[in-house]
Amino acid sequence: MVTSRLWLSLSFITVLVFGAGFFRWVYLGKSIPRVQILLPTLRVLSYESFAGVTGVGPELIKNFEKVCQCQVDLSSVSDSGMMMEKLRQKNFRVDIVVGLDQMLLPQAQSILGWKKLNFKKGFWDSQIQGFVKEFFVPYDWAPLALIYRKDEVEPPQDIKSLLHPRFLNSISLQDPRSSSPGLQFLFALYSWVGEKKIADFLAQIKQNVHSISPSWSMAYGLFQRGQAKMTFSYVTSLVYHWTVEKNMSYDAVVFKQGHPVQMEYVGIPKNCDQCDLAERFLKFLLSIESQKLVMNKNFMFPVRPELIQTDKAFSQLPKMPLLMGAKEDDFNQKKSVLEEMWLKAMQ
Numbered sequence: 001m002v003t004s005r006l007w008l009s010l011s012f013i014t015v016l017v018f019g020a021g022f023f024r025w026v027y028l029g030k031s032i033p034r035v036q037i038l039l040p041t042l043r044v045l046s047y048e049s050f051a052g053v054t055g056v057g058p059e060l061i062k063n064f065e066k067v068c069q070c071q072v073d074l075s076s077v078s079d080s081g082m083m084m085e086k087l088r089q090k091n092f093r094v095d096i097v098v099g100l101d102q103m104l105l106p107q108a109q110s111i112l113g114w115k116k117l118n119f120k121k122g123f124w125d126s127q128i129q130g131f132v133k134e135f136f137v138p139y140d141w142a143p144l145a146l147i148y149r150k151d152e153v154e155p156p157q158d159i160k161s162l163l164h165p166r167f168l169n170s171i172s173l174q175d176p177r178s179s180s181p182g183l184q185f186l187f188a189l190y191s192w193v194g195e196k197k198i199a200d201f202l203a204q205i206k207q208n209v210h211s212i213s214p215s216w217s218m219a220y221g222l223f224q225r226g227q228a229k230m231t232f233s234y235v236t237s238l239v240y241h242w243t244v245e246k247n248m249s250y251d252a253v254v255f256k257q258g259h260p261v262q263m264e265y266v267g268i269p270k271n272c273d274q275c276d277l278a279e280r281f282l283k284f285l286l287s288i289e290s291q292k293l294v295m296n297k298n299f300m301f302p303v304r305p306e307l308i309q310t311d312k313a314f315s316q317l318p319k320m321p322l323l324m325g326a327k328e329d330d331f332n333q334k335k336s337v338l339e340e341m342w343l344k345a346m347q
Helices: 002-027 057-068 080-088 105-111 180-193 198-208 216-224 237-243 275-285 288-298 305-309 326-346
Strands: 041-047 071-077 096-101 136-149 171-174 209-213 230-234 250-252 259-267
Touching: 041 057, 041 080, 041 275, 057 071, 057 275, 057 288, 071 080, 080 096, 080 105, 080 180, 096 105, 096 275, 136 180, 136 288, 171 180, 171 216, 180 198, 180 216, 180 230, 180 259, 180 326, 198 209, 198 326, 209 216, 216 230, 237 250, 275 288, 288 305
Parallel strands: 041 071, 041 096, 171 209, 171 230
Antiparallel strands: 096 259, 136 230, 136 250, 136 259
16 A cells, blocks of 8 residues: 555656646746747758858848747758759758749749749839849849959950950859859850850860859859959959958959849749748848848848948949840750850860
C-alpha cells in the first residue's frame, strides 16, 4: 500500500511539473526563445550578393521578422541566372523569389505558375513604369556598362574601339548561360551590331577578353583584384566605390548607342505555402525604409523616385541612353541561337 501511494504521489508531482511547463509554453511564449515556438516560415529564394552577409537581404529579413510574427528561411544561388536551375528541381518549394530580371521572366513562367500581383498603379519611377508586370514587380534597377579605373586604362570611345589591341586580355565578362549580367551583355551586342554581325564581333573581341566567369560576383572580383582592367557591371556599382571605398577613380563607359537595363523582380509562385506572408514581404520590400536599404546595401536604383533625387552619390551617376522595348522581345526569341554563337566564338 505504501509503495502504491508513493508511486501515485510521484506520478502526481510529475504531471504538475510537466503541466506547469506546458502552461508556460502556451501562455507565456514571449519569454521563450522564438525558435522554440511554432511560427510560420516564409521561404525566400534569391541570389548570393543579395543574401550574403554583406548583402541587403539579411537586414531586410531581420526587420521583417520584427513585424511579421514569422520566421524567414533565405536560400540563395550564385547568380540570378542560376535561379532557373533551382526552380526546376522537383522537390524545391519556395514562397517568394527575389532577383529575377526581365530577361528571365519568360523562362520563369515556362517553369512555374505565378500569382497575379496588383501593383500596376502607384509610386513608380517614370523610367520603369512600363516594366511593372502582371505577375512580377520590380524592386530595384540599374543600367549596365563597362566599369573601369581612370588611372589604369583610357576607356573606349565607341563600340568598335572595344576591338582595339590596347585592350588585349583586359575585359572580365560573365557567361550569358548562367549569369544575368552576362545575358545583358549579349543583348547589348545584339542591339549594337545586329544579329548578322554578332558572330564576327565576338570572334574579334575574344582576344581582349581576360576571362568569362559563371557569375557576376566572380567576374567583378577579378576586376577588383586588378586582374582585369574593365568589367561589365551595373552603373550603380560606382556608388559602392565612391561611398564605401572613398575611391573616385572608378567610372563607367557611356556608349551613345545605348545601354541595357536590368530590372530585378519579385515573384510569388502559385504553389506557395505562405502566400499571404509572401505578399506582405513584397509590400515591405517596396516601403520607403526598405528601398533606402536596397540603395545603400544592394547599390541599385530604388523604384521610389523620391529617394534618388535626395541622394548625392546616386544623383551624380553618369546619364546614359537606355536600350528598352521591342528589341528585348526579339532577343528573347533568338536567345538560344545567340548563346550558341557566343559559345562557339568564345571556346
